[in-house]
Amino acid sequence: MAATKADQPAAQAFESSAGPSSTPASAEVFKKLHPSQYLSRFLNKGYRPDGRKIRDWRDVSINVGSITTAHGSSLIRMGDTTMVCGIKAEVAEPTAQSLNEGYVVPNIDLPALCSPNFKPGPPGDEAQTYSNWLNDLIVSSRTLPPSSLVISHGKAVWVIYIDVVCINYDGNAFDAAVLAVMAALQNTRLPKARYDEESGRTICSRTEMYPLQLGSIPLSCSFGIFDSTHLLPDPTSYESPLLPTTISIALDEKNQACLIRQEGLGGTQGKSGERVLGETWSLAEERIKELREILQDSI
Amino acid sequence: MATAFDRRRIPAPEVSIPPIYEPLDEEPEAGPSKRVDRGNEEARPIFLKTGLISQANGSGYIESGGVKIACSVYGPRPKAPPYTPQGTLNLEIKFAPFASDPRRAPLRDTEPIHLSQLLTQSLIPAIQLEQFPKSSIDIYLLILESDSTSNVISSGLTVASSAIADAGIPMNGLSTGSIVISNKNGQILVDPEENEEKDQSGKLLIGVLPALGKLTNLYMEGELEIDQAIQMIEQAITASRDTHTVLAQSLLEGAQERGLSGEDD
16 A cells, blocks of 8 residues: 555656666566565665655654553554553562562564464564563563562552554654554553552552653664665664664663664774764664653653 | 473463452342443344454454454465465464463463464355455454454454455455343343353354355354244344445544545555
């Protein structure tokens, strides 16, 4: 399903090219058979196949609190990529090693619904990888300190289940998931709970609710490098398989890094890996500033 | 007690229980239905939109009462051997862990299989599977929010029909579902809410092809007089016709938004 926005640059890219012909039908075939050349022709003209400029990010919208069965929820769209995050709290006993700590359990699911490339069944490699990054990010940046989740010392603590489900997978799932989680955490309200010594049960109030005590809120920005020449922010699902190098940077409110990850050969022609990483960092700073404003407005 | 350890997910504590709330001051009393915003024979309003999932061949999203479901259809696409003269219909229902109260832990959730069966049965007569030898049509439903199971089935059927039609797969008709209960006061209630269902003496769930005037599926439980059962079936069919109108309208709007052409697929 080609976006109408993309038609114009597509036509431009083909007019000047020495392609077999310039009818839209053959553009569609060319796109499928020679994805790398297809992308490269766009980039040489300064555009991406979805119609944005090379260094542009996709539009983001955030909607919070629409799922009533969750304690907190968010729905975010990043271009066509759509993620829903729901947060549910349950009560458990703390472990013997850490009597004064609750549990935070983040998971990302990329179900078969969201893309033709995924199969039904347990989480695949990609989903497992993202879940681990997300867990690392939340733990290392102390977004939700486990010590803030204690109901009664050694007896009862909160378990915060953070579940992110992708509905439409058009690339850059990790950035979208992180944004969805942060929006949902800020939307979460837990009931006031008290531990009853006699019955050994935890009783929650029906009326008194309070927000989570959140630490820093990191947000992530991802990039891909095409053909060792072009640095592409926010890659789509069409571009992703063509990008051998990917970089993700997550920054907190003070623009301090919480997670940096580069997979594949760094650097572009004429620039060292460090310089490219520095460049992505400053691009990420700008983008995350915008994202924070959108996040603030959504609450 | 510990079940097989799930290595594919971030570990959670072995046992955790949903919050227990303070008892309510007054229990809501059971009595004749007191619907204020709609009549007993009226279903709740439906929001239905097609084509939201760009990666899929066809998709739909429905909100009805306390239910939110996204559905996508992939196919017809090539199927692995053995050869089948007819297309194969695969349907999977998945509840998001946060979609119900209490939370549905992955792997421990057994309900979707029986629901998938019911939906598949209702959809097979609606699709012209004989046109797709060696192919499969994969339908995935993701429940984002749910109240009662029966509402999930009837809304699920409606949204699946819309997604199949949106994918341009030839159908005999649009299959829609509806639920009717009768309560202990002998009232017949169409599209019951969760608290009304608790008070039921009998429940009827049907799948209908309203355009052809055919039933695809009927599931009745509880204790009912024959006359009452027939009356319930009639009411359910009437309700499905209304849903059919909404469904057809949203398909039309979806097609118009895309300029009524199948060229860009």
